[in-house]
Amino acid sequence: MQLWKTLARRVLLVHNKWLSVEVHTVQLPDGQVIADWPWVVTPDYVNIVAVLDDGRFVCFRQTKYAAGAVSLAPVGGYIEPGEDPLAAAQRELREETGCAAREWVNLGRYVVDGNRGAGWAHLFLAKGAHFLNERTADDLEEQELLLLSRAEVEAALWAGEFRVLGWTTVIALALLHLDGMPTQG
Numbered sequence: 001m002q003l004w005k006t007l008a009r010r011v012l013l014v015h016n017k018w019l020s021v022e023v024h025t026v027q028l029p030d031g032q033v034i035a036d037w038p039w040v041v042t043p044d045y046v047n048i049v050a051v052l053d054d055g056r057f058v059c060f061r062q063t064k065y066a067a068g069a070v071s072l073a074p075v076g077g078y079i080e081p082g083e084d085p086l087a088a089a090q091r092e093l094r095e096e097t098g099c100a101a102r103e104w105v106n107l108g109r110y111v112v113d114g115n116r117g118a119g120w121a122h123l124f125l126a127k128g129a130h131f132l133n134e135r136t137a138d139d140l141e142e143q144e145l146l147l148l149s150r151a152e153v154e155a156a157l158w159a160g161e162f163r164v165l166g167w168t169t170v171i172a173l174a175l176l177h178l179d180g181m182p183t184q185g
Contacts, residue, residue, distance in 0.1 A: 001166075004026045004148050005026065006024050007026065007027055007033065009024045009025070009039070010024075013026060016042065017041055017043070018042060020041040021038065021040055021041070021050055022040075022041060023038060024038075025037070026101050027143060028060070029066070039116060040117050041119070041120050042117075042119040042122070044078070044079045044085070044120040044122065044123070045121055045166075046079060046088045046122045046123070047074050047118075047122075047123050047124070047170040048074055048075040048123075048165055049125050049170055049171060049174035050099055050101060051126065052129050052130065053129070053130055056147040056149060057149075057150065058078055058097050058145070059073060059147075059148055060072070060073045061072060061143065062142060067164060069163055071161065071162060071177060072146075072156050072163075073143070073164070074087050075092055076092060078165075085109070085122035086104060086106070088122070088170050089122070089126070093126055094132070094133075096134050096135060098132055099129045099132065101126035101128050101130075102130075103126070104126055104128075105127065106124060107173040107174065108122075108123055108140075110123070121166045121169075122155045123127075123166075123169065123173060124170075125173075125178075143180070157171050
């Protein structure tokens with residue numbers, strides 16, 4: 001199979017460092033050219049499933065504007081320009097929870113929207129997590145730190161309580177990895 005080719009790109013909107021919109025001219029493998037393919041540019045981000053030494057999962061209960069609801073969430077945040085994804089994951093875990101972890105498992109890198117871009121999600125499992133200091137998070141959402149058993153996380157996953165696709169994905173991949181299944185990383 002052949003990939004599409006980007007022949008040109010034009011910026012329509014630069015809202016801020018969090019969002020730009022472009023229009024691409026793309027060529028399909030059969031030679032057809034599409035002159036106005038919409039493309040969304042957002043920062044790459046990390047999501048981390050942190051598991052404490054005692055087996056409990058570090059999660060949040062928080063509001064999320066796009067979901068229009070309260071949701072369970074893993075640790076996560078944007079990657080700073082020039083920052084390595086693993087370094088970003090380690091920083092986010094420290095900032096949001098005050099934790100560090102002894103073992104890091106890369107669960108993979110995934111494009112957010114297969115047709116329109118919207119950045120890349122870098123997913124990690126942090127095993128052997130332990131509290132070092134107080135949180136220093138500056139998140140906009142109201143959030144409550146939770147320590148959940150594996151059974152509680154599995155039940156929440158099946159009940160749809162992780163209301164964001166990336167969060168559901170990282171939780172499911174972490175559970176698979178913990179069960180001995182190979183992961184993309």
